[in-house]
Amino acid sequence: MSRTVVELFYDVVSPYSWLGFEVLCRYQHIWNIDLRFRPAFLGGIMQATGNKPPAMLPKRAEYLRKDIKRMAKYYQVPVTVPEDVFQRILGKNTLGAMRFITATDMTQPKYLETLSREFWLRFWSQHEDVSEVESILAVAEKAGLSSELTQKVLEMISSPAVKNRLKETTEEAIKYGAFGMPAVVAHVNGKPHLFFGSDRLELLASIIGEKWLGPVPSVPNPKM
Numbered sequence: 731m732s733r734t735v736v737e738l739f740y741d742v743v744s745p746y747s748w749l750g751f752e753v754l755c756r757y758q759h760i761w762n763i764d765l766r767f768r769p770a771f772l773g774g775i776m777q778a779t780g781n782k783p784p785a786m787l788p789k790r791a792e793y794l795r796k797d798i799k800r801m802a803k804y805y806q807v808p809v810t811v812p813e814d815v816f817q818r819i820l821g822k823n824t825l826g827a828m829r830f831i832t833a834t835d836m837t838q839p840k841y842l843e844t845l846s847r848e849f850w851l852r853f854w855s856q857h858e859d860v861s862e863v864e865s866i867l868a869v870a871e872k873a874g875l876s877s878e879l880t881q882k883v884l885e886m887i888s889s890p891a892v893k894n895r896l897k898e899t900t901e902e903a904i905k906y907g908a909f910g911m912p913a914v915v916a917h918v919n920g921k922p923h924l925f926f927g928s929d930r931l932e933l934l935a936s937i938i939g940e941k942w943l944g945p946v947p948s949v950p951n952p953k954m
């Protein structure tokens with residue numbers, strides 16, 4: 731049976747995208763899916779759809795802090811939430827990081843998974859900057875990119891090819907109906923199905939005819 735294509739549109743500014751990313755990374759070895767990472771720009775999606783970061787509503791910000799903390803524990807992803815988290819995020823821009831990830835995808839896609847995870851670890855676990863060049867270099871090194879590759883990718887990030895690719899991916903997510911992230915698109919019988927949120931993967935499983943084994947599935951033992 732051919733594998734179901736599942737696209738994950740994400741931005742490393744989004745903690746919920748990290749949760750969804752890790753769960754799908756686990757399931758890509760269990761479900762009959764072809765998981766495709768689609769680095770995109772959340773700021774562009776917000777702007778195009780007229781949406782706003784949910785934490786701009788103070789009561790929701792208060793809730794989100796607790797929600798992310800509980801989800802991190804339940805999903806076993808080391809997202810941690812500092813007190814000033816949303817002021818910090820609202821003033822930060824991940825465009826450079828997302829261009830770096832995009833350029834890596836265009837050059838050496840095998841690093842995409844590790845590189846994205848390292849950006850999230852730095853931003854959402856260690857609460858360190860990801861917008862300065864030195865920060866991006868530190869992340870690239872952690873992800874195992876050679877200094878030659880890092881240099882090459884850095885030189886690419888201001889090129890029209892990379893800017894356009896990130897823009898096109900963002901537009902594609904919007905075309906599927908995305909208004910936030912993570913945006914997960916499953917292609918079933920030639921039809922795209924959009925899911926919003928790391929908390930909709932159980933529903934995704936049901937639509938693609940796979941079994942949901944919770945956010946931390948153990949790989950089934952083939953001998954049993």
Ligand SMILES: N[C@@H](CCC(=O)N[C@@H](CS)C(=O)NCC(=O)O)C(=O)O
Pocket residue numbers: 743744745746747781782783784909910911912926927928929
């Ligand atoms: N319930 C969702 C929440 C996802 C979420 O709030 N994502 C943020 C970015 S981190 C977003 O894009 N929100 C847009 C919105 O809520 O309209 C989940 O568990 O993943």
